[in-house]
Structure formats: C-alpha cells, structure tokens
Amino acid sequence: MSDQYKFDFKPSFDLAMRGEDWSHDSEVCKVMEICRDLHMLDRTLVSDDYDNALDYLGNVMPMKVHAVESGTEVFTWTIPKKWVVREAYIKDASGEKIADFSRHPLHLASYSAPFKGTLSKEDLLQHVTTNPDRPAAIPYAYHYYKADWSFCLPHKVVKDLGEGPFEVVVDTALEPGAMKVGEWVVPGNSPDSILFSAHLCHPGQVNDGLAGVALGLVLMQWLAQQPNLHYTYRLIAHPENIGSLCYFYKNPALIPVIKGAVFLEMVGNKNHFKIQRSRQGDSSVDQLMELAVAEVRKPYGVGPFRKVICNDEININGPGINIPCISLTRWPYPEYHTSDDSPDIISMEMIKETLDVCKRFIKMTESNWRPVRKYTGNLFLSKYDLYEDLNKDDTIEQILLAFEGDKTVLEISRDLGLSFDRTADYARRFHEKGLVDLNYGHRDEQACRCGDLSKTALNWGSIFHNGDKGSQGEENG
Numbered sequence: 001m002s003d004q005y006k007f008d009f010k011p012s013f014d015l016a017m018r019g020e021d022w023s024h025d026s027e028v029c030k031v032m033e034i035c036r037d038l039h040m041l042d043r044t045l046v047s048d049d050y051d052n053a054l055d056y057l058g059n060v061m062p063m064k065v066h067a068v069e070s071g072t073e074v075f076t077w078t079i080p081k082k083w084v085v086r087e088a089y090i091k092d093a094s095g096e097k098i099a100d101f102s103r104h105p106l107h108l109a110s111y112s113a114p115f116k117g118t119l120s121k122e123d124l125l126q127h128v129t130t131n132p133d134r135p136a137a138i139p140y141a142y143h144y145y146k147a148d149w150s151f152c153l154p155h156k157v158v159k160d161l162g163e164g165p166f167e168v169v170v171d172t173a174l175e176p177g178a179m180k181v182g183e184w185v186v187p188g189n190s191p192d193s194i195l196f197s198a199h200l201c202h203p204g205q206v207n208d209g210l211a212g213v214a215l216g217l218v219l220m221q222w223l224a225q226q227p228n229l230h231y232t233y234r235l236i237a238h239p240e241n242i243g244s245l246c247y248f249y250k251n252p253a254l255i256p257v258i259k260g261a262v263f264l265e266m267v268g269n270k271n272h273f274k275i276q277r278s279r280q281g282d283s284s285v286d287q288l289m290e291l292a293v294a295e296v297r298k299p300y301g302v303g304p305f306r307k308v309i310c311n312d313e314i315n316i317n318g319p320g321i322n323i324p325c326i327s328l329t330r331w332p333y334p335e336y337h338t339s340d341d342s343p344d345i346i347s348m349e350m351i352k353e354t355l356d357v358c359k360r361f362i363k364m365t366e367s368n369w370r371p372v373r374k375y376t377g378n379l380f381l382s383k384y385d386l387y388e389d390l391n392k393d394d395t396i397e398q399i400l401l402a403f404e405g406d407k408t409v410l411e412i413s414r415d416l417g418l419s420f421d422r423t424a425d426y427a428r429r430f431h432e433k434g435l436v437d438l439n440y441g442h443r444d445e446q447a448c449r450c451g452d453l454s455k456t457a458l459n460w461g462s463i464f465h466n467g468d469k470g471s472q473g474e475e476n477g
Ligand SMILES: [Zn+2]
Pocket: 001, 202, 208, 337
C-alpha cells in the first residue's frame, strides 16, 4: 500500500477540531469500544485471535460466516494454514526479554516460522525490523508466503542493544484451519445490494482495518432500524486481499446483484477525507459519496482507482467481478503500520463524521431513482397541487421535461444545477400524485461492467475541493 498519487493539499494530522464531546453519542462510543476491545488481538490471515475477533463482532450483531478451508485454491490463491503462536521472545545476555509476543503481537512478524537458538548480535539483527521514523514504535511485518522468521522492535531499543548473545524462541506452528469472512446483511425490498467492506487483519493495530469494520458494523445497526429500504446492504469483514476473494468464491451469485461497493479504509485518524474512485470512475457510488463528503467536511481529495490507497478494490472491482468500488479514507497518517496505530489515534469526531458521510450516502442512494413519466404533454400543475410561478422560476418545467426514465435523480440534478435533495423531492411529489414511476437503474454502471471503460479515460488531474467559507458543509462538518 502506498500513496502513489500527489494531492495539492497537505495532510492535516491535527485537523482543526470543533472541540465537541461525542461521549454522549452511543454510535461513536460503540465504534470506540469495539476498537479498544479488539485492538491487541493477533488478527492475521488465519488465526484463533482472528476468529475470536469475528466471534466478538457476531455478538454485536448476528452475522453469517463464510469459511474456506486451508489449502483450498481460491482463484489463483491458496488459503494458508492457521498460524499458531505458543510463545515467542528474545532474551538479552542479562535474561531480560527485549521482545515478547505476549506483550504485543507486533513483536513477532506474522506467519514467522519456528526457530530456537542462541545468536550473536550480528546474526540476530538479520531477523529484526525497526522503523527509524518512529523510533519508539514497533513496526508491522509479515512472512506470508516465504518461510522465515523475524521480530519487530522499537528502533531506539535496537540502537541501545548490548552485545549479546541473545536467546531466541519462536514457538509457532501451521495447522489446518479456515479463512473466515463475516457478513452482515440488512435486507431491503430488492436483492440489489450495496456492499461495504473492511479488513479485520493487522494485529495490534486499529485504524488500518479494525476502525472500518467497527464503523461499518455500527452503520449496519443503524441501517437495521431504517424502514422500507430499497437496497439490501451488506458489510463484509475479512483478511485483506485474499479474504474478499473468498467472499466472491463462496458467493458468485452475488456478483451481478451487488451494484456498488465502498471500502472503509483508515477512517478514524485525524486527516481530511479522500475518495478513491472506482475503476468505472463515474458510477453512482462515486458521485453520491463525493456529494456526501462535500456536505460534511471540506476540503477533501478525489483520486483515481488504485492511486490513493490500495486494497481489496483490486478484487471487488477487479477482473471477472468488477463491481464499482470506491474507497473512503483518511490516508495517510504517520502511525501507519506501527504499534502507534492504537485506539489513542482514533478521533471520535472523525468517526462521527465518517458515520455521517456514510448515512448521507445511503439516504441519497435510496432516493437516486430513475423517474419515468406517466403524463403526456404539458402537465396541468394546479390540478396536482404542483403549481409554481414559471415567471419567477421555471425549474418545475425543466423537471417535467426531465422525467423520461433515461436519467437518475443525481444526473437530473447535475443537468439542471439543482441540489440532489430538491430534485429528489420533485420526484417524490410527482410519484405521490401518480405522475411518475420511481425505478432504480444502473444502466451506466452495467455498461461499464461490460467492458466499456471509456468514461474513465479522463485526464486525471489532481482534484481538490476547497471549502467555501460559511458553506453548509463547514457548518455541518
Ligand atoms: Zn495495512
């Protein structure tokens, strides 16, 4: 994962805070509680602690588990065995443990192979990772696909290391297990689905993965209380990359049903929002999420597919699946991939904002109809209690000409320069009077999914949206 795309604005790791206390907000508190409770678990690809985390989340809200056994070929990948750590430490010459898996799961690189021995300092350092940029933090490392072992230590500890010798114990094993994907479903009137996705791996870290899962779950609890949803909403929590593939491997029939997806990626740290576009680039999900973000917090950034922060969109929006998948993120942040990515860096205000953005996105998604007129010719507005003085404002005339079924509320609002809500309100009122059918449709996205990616052939400049002083967005943000 890397930031390959340069934005015109500087990250703000200490974003101006409104100084509000969110401790009264039960949703924000629940996200924080989940983050704190699951923070220190050794959540890796296949592990008991990963399963424990999933069990915990299943108690917050009932879920389905999609399990794929170790050794199964999932497309071009093979599901790894379960990694078991019985103990792992380094003792210095005085007998003091300078690294101990039981103190912090990041001390041992994930999937380290077993080893026992006494090593010189020089030999030990061949198996030690540090991060000089954050000298007090333990970095994150893994050996998924090559049998090796290593420890991760704060750089300052290694700088002051004695001469040794060092006693090294890596008591680990690989056992048959299963990779598990947790799925929460809030059914709507239609099987057509919107997917939220976040990864639950990354031991001893919070913002990278866990915060998105926790926030997604609280969002699903909120969705479960919403009456009369059109779309079915799904959240999946899974190991990064291979986990989302397991989901589609187990549920191929969902691929045409899921109309759009949002990857919740690093959403709790203090920084501006960025939206990474879908591969299609201009799907309803792209457009509606950008509208939602613009209302809640400016400035925000928008970047092209795979050029902001890379993750499971390469599967969800990738070959043979190709569901438009955006990422909503606050990347970058300085604590990334270290033990400093702890509950301490999760901001209640940022969680609150991200929840607000997602709820607004969902509300607009629900009313992004494709209104189809049932009237012929000019409309006798007074008869339907729709009269507006055309000499003052001819919007309603533009509206009655636009409800031809070829455009969504979002597209009509953009064509006419109206707000989304005002356009949707016209559609709703016309529908109440029996003047339009309110269909949902994904014509553009489907065209893109058939391989017409011409819409993404834009000259992707850096897109930066400044806040208008005193705009509604700033007030609400
Ligand atoms: Zn990561």
